[in-house]
Amino acid sequence: MTVSESADIQPxxxxxxxxxxxxxxxxxxxxxxxVARAVLEARVAxxxxxxxxxQSEYWWQGRLEQAQEWPLLIKTTRAQYAGLEAVIRTEHPYDVPEIVTWPVGAGFAPYLAWVREEASGKPAGDATAPR
Known part of the structure; x- marks a missing residue:
């Protein structure tokens, strides 16, 4: 059996x-x-x-800038994106915060199910869930 045929991997x-x-x-x-705590407490991730x-380097208001930044990687669902964006925009100190997403094409089925359950917007879940 190849990895792509594994029962534990699903689209x-x-x-x-x-x-x-x-x-x-x-x-x-x-x-x-x-911001991390606010996102989790809102149940949108x-x-x-x-x-x-x-170290980030970027153009801002016509000037080349450099800054130290702390990245957050957030696991959520497409259905919760609007709520996630709203929380980040409310809590974020930048005028124009970077908020970008990309789809997960495939993954370990139990983990994906856990993300769907925990990001459903309502309390649920198992304290022993995977991270």
């Missing part, structure tokens, strides 16, 4: 319950922790990974 889906990974960057560790700081 992430095309409908509203399809899985997305969202990303945003914050200017400091405290704001990254605050199953998991947030607060990554180590990185």
């Amino acid at each position: 992430a889906g095309e409908a509203a319950e399809s899985i997305l990974v969202a990303m945003t960057n914050l200017p400091d560790e405290a704001s990254a922790a605050r 199953a998991c947030v990974n607060r990554l180590a700081p990185c």
